[in-house]
Amino acid sequence: MPVIVSFMPLSCAFVNLKPGVGKTTSAVWLAHALHELGLSPLLVDGDPAASALRWSELAGGFPFPVIALPVGDVHRRVNDFLGNRQAVVLDAPQMEDHPRITRSIMRYAGEWIVPVTPAPIELDRMAPILGEMADVQSLRAEPARTAVLLNRTNRPDATRTGPDADAREALTERGFEVLNTQIARLDLYAQSFGNSVQAKGSAYMDFAEELIERQDEA
Template sequence: MPLSCAFVNLKPGVGKTTSAVWLAHALHESGCSPLFVDGDPASSALRWSELADGFPFPVVALPVGDVHRRVNDFLGSRQAVVLDAPQLEDHPRITRSIMKYAGEWIIPVTPAPIELDRMAPIRSEMDEVQSLRAEPARAVVLLNRTNRPDATRTGPDADAREALTEWGFTVLATQIARLDLYAQSFGSPVRAKGTAFMDLAEELIKRQEAE
């Protein structure tokens, strides 16, 4: 089965598209040929690929309520699918359809109180969609825009990781630091080699192989 990852959250502006695009490039540079599905009606990832004179993998815009039925029409022999979902609060039908398809739900979370407060309603949404699936998805949190590139034992990043774990969330070992390299990359070519997104790709591939 191909690796299938969907970036989801309740609200916009949490780094879903940035993380999804960088992960797709990391998978490509790791030799795992991806398909990118842009499910956001704003088509930010598709626009990014156009401004960057194309990505080295196909980008398909599917801002529709039956994404889960259409993705495989574009998959071919590709080994991975990265799906960028719109915010749940505004486009629940599209996002839930994406969650029906993806085997891994990645929730990007900045270690800040306002972000952590949103986790309870996200959990409710996840539980509802899980009940509609034949097999449960793997749901994980990706700490992003953190103060440090690596996990630490103290500070807000560590506190957020501990709190999320206590609430029953699986938190990925990889975390994404707050860097201009990521924040200002929209519209530019992406080179993932040497970044935390290569570590993220490796971690997700290992999770897939462990299933």
């Protein structure tokens, strides 16, 4: 099935107030999925810890460029590295510790993805991010699309019952759009740091295709 991409590059940022929610894992796997779909992505590591860049080094290099930009004016610099690439994936640091960097990344990206584990404590942490999103939206010429990615779920597919479905419903009631794709809790993802990634057949390939559809609809 051919991929249809609009003239604007797909730009997606993974953001959250807290660390340890799977932002880097999601960014790396999504970038590989986009690469396998032929979109020649650029992966921007905005975290001062440089986890995505280190992953690439340990894996012997990714088949696409990875740049470190842990700076407060990311939105002004990314296009200097973009060239003719059709997608940009941005790994933001936790907003509670690095608000300036994260907000700059959000000013650039057309899509903000919030990875969330379907656990009560994680859902309780979601309320403040709506205010942060509203503040950054006011700085943009055009509003960004926003969505939650259910991550480390109990089941690989969305279900109508059980804790994953309860989390989806709770987030929707709080005003979040939840992506159809969800990422199961699998060793394939959890233990992939530093290794090469093959996204074909994984949930991240479904995730990439859903983002492309959202881009085309927009």
